[in-house]
Amino acid sequence: MGRLGAGVSIVGGMTFVLAVWRESEPIGRAVARERYPHADAPLFKERFPEEDVSGGLIRIEADRVDEVSNAVFAFARDEGLVCYDPQRDLVHNREPLGAYAGIQLHTGDGMVATDPDLGLVHDVLGTMSGQNPFVALVVYGRHFMQVSPDSSGGYELEFKEGGVIQATRLDDLTDVRVCFLSYATGDRSFLGSYAWAP
Structure with a gap:
């Protein structure tokens, strides 16, 4: 069993979730916690066609978390989007x-x-x-x-x-x-x- 971030364990086939969406200004963690389940990001699925993407949510298999999450952070930065990591409760603002x-x-x-x-x-x-x-x-x-x-x-x-x-x-x-x-x-x-x- 591997462990990622503040209080979140990833076991076997479990997945790690990230969310990306557009905000007009930087947001804090409390706002991100409320908004991330409804995240939507155009072109997200096109950028990650082999991943489980729905709207602005991406589910990453435990053995690919580091590789894919780092690519998602870069995508969000390139597209001017917010990225929220609910496992670590961290927001990546622009x-x-x-x-x-x-x-x-x-x-x-x-x-x-x-x-x-x-x-x-x-x-x-x-x-x-x-x-x-x-x-x-x-x-x-x-x-x-x-x-x-x-x-x-x-x-x-x-x-x-x-x-x-x-x-x-x-x-x-x-x-x-x-x-x-x-x-x-x-x-x-x-x-x-x-x-x-x-």
Whole structure:
């Protein structure tokens, strides 16, 4: 039995569901929870002809979750659609974006999202657990930030740039979020706010 995200288990032949639809502005998780069962997205079935697509809902077999879900996130971004992941209770909005085109968000439970919106970055940090042991933002070939929960209830945070990895320990998820959102927007003030060591 594999486990995906906050409280959702995928067993054997069970499926993983994603929803895509159009919104005029960014939405939060509460709104997404209400709207996703009625999702509709033109061209969705054409883009994923081999998958189980109905309106704006796609059902993905457990053994293909990482591959297909990452393609769905990219499709939503390309088409200017919202994508909601009810298993992780995460919304992928079109905006607001950070400072780096092509930045990737990676999680320990297999999610990869290119050009994640800042709301998604904030929310995904709250999903860290034994099943999702890290979150990272990566600008390949340039720099990255990664965080993992530690055994004492805090967080080990790493930042790499110019071939140098610096690390710090933070007690509070709020501080982790400040660092990640600062990094995503190109603000390096977090480097002066905490004690970092090589």
